[in-house]
Amino acid sequence: MTDVSIVVCYYNAEKWLEECIRSVYDQDFIGTIEFSLYNDGSKDSSYEIVERWRNLLEERGISVKLGGHSEPHPKGVGFAKNCAVRQSNGEYICFLDADDVLRKDRVTKQYEATKDNKNIITGSQIWREPEGSTVRFTEWANTLTPEQLYTQMFTSHGPTVVMPTWFCAREVFERVGGFNEGGKGVPEDMLFFYEHIRQGGSIQRVDEPLLMYRYHPEATTFSIHEDTIWGHRIAFFQERVLSKWSKFTVWNAGKQGRKFYRSISQHNRNKVLSFCDVDEKKIKKGVYIYEDSEEMPRPKVPIIHFSQAKPPIVICVKQALTSGSFEENLASLGLTEGRDYYHFN
Template identity: 60%
Template structure:
């Protein structure tokens, strides 16, 4: 990965500093101490050659007067090159509502604002950081983002497209295993969301829902009162049996139609894939995201 030392924020009329580096492996430039500067702001600018491009006007838009800064990560919208690549992910990043920047932190998409344009106060970075130095295969942006949320941090998105993502096959992100991301997400869900709920329902009696159930700790599994679905074959079977369990008798979890199930729900169905059917079903129940359901797709 190749990064460049940015001009001081003062050149953009900004009271801060930036993180920059020379050509290095993915990650180390982000983990270095902030470049000394006269103010409180710093910007994460670590760009993979051929992968990301930060527009020159980005700092001024991301760090303009009036934006909340203390204990917040500030990011932006993105565009893709080629334009039609990762369309669902791009729509997700660009169209999340302000509250969803927190409630949708559990999904497989990762951080709700992309890291190359993270801004935060110097003091907050020091409080949350540093970045994980595990090297290739470590999802350091996700780890930092989760730690930021654990410590009560907020997320703000500037609704301007200031970042260009370009695909290339040698990008460091390809070294991160899906199983690594999955394990981190499950643990974060158990730590940050499930303690608020005495019981919950997993929305999806298919592969992803069952995988989540099996990945939970025994304590969390005992909170699962049902699976729900729209597939009549799964509903007619009536239950899911956890065959891998050491318990006797083996746990059997009811499978219900989603209208017969009760919230809160952990949604294990990917959005923006079914012509709006899942979204319509959720809206028909008049639920509130974050209180009555969370997305884990």
């Protein structure tokens, strides 16, 4: 069995594929590497680029597995990723997107971090191209503490371990059952990540930027509707957090806090003690009435100042957008993340 399979699925990736493959060729890993590529019906020169590199890779000692189809339409990222993994045979799997680039020591660093744990997904820090893209997201992903990898997995940024940096034992993939193959518009990475956590899986991050995570408007991420992501996040949060709480407070009496309240089940809405906020106008109003509720009388939820909030708290305020004032207010309460509050922003 090969030590590590680097897996890539691609669809019309000719703009980036050359640089991606070169970064695989340049890996300094001293073990055995297999490169498994699956062509999801590309119509451009992507396949020709792969073929040009095939002999070079194999001369370098990197075995190459190729698969794909030529049907008129792509079958989707989840399907293609599953095919790329299942045609490979590495003991460990290193995921890579066709538009991203590996640092030359990525496989070495993540293999060393993962080899003693067959139930963990190991990620890494990233850098963005073009430089300065998604600054808030990049800072968030790169600076989460080991504890926050678990406590902040419900935020809108998605999995706390960025998917193109995933490295894991093949057992993780098999245990989860692969990626959802629903096609375009399905957040297959998020669903895989959630199922891994459900099954007691662990996560960690190598605190070095081992991947150039390219930002461009053609990225698959942009094909997934925000409401789809929201629905999966709500369901997972209710399952993992709200099911364990008898009462809680929602921080944000504005649009996002109200949307969260309306999205959770009636059972969980009945647990809400109050909304809390800093906005005097909202606090002066005194109450939020859920006008669209099927319950009669319609629920009325008090709105109070954040300093009066009773934990546990669901925070529906975006981080790093208030010049530090939100963070200062939260710190002033002396609460513990993961026990007294969770971010859902």
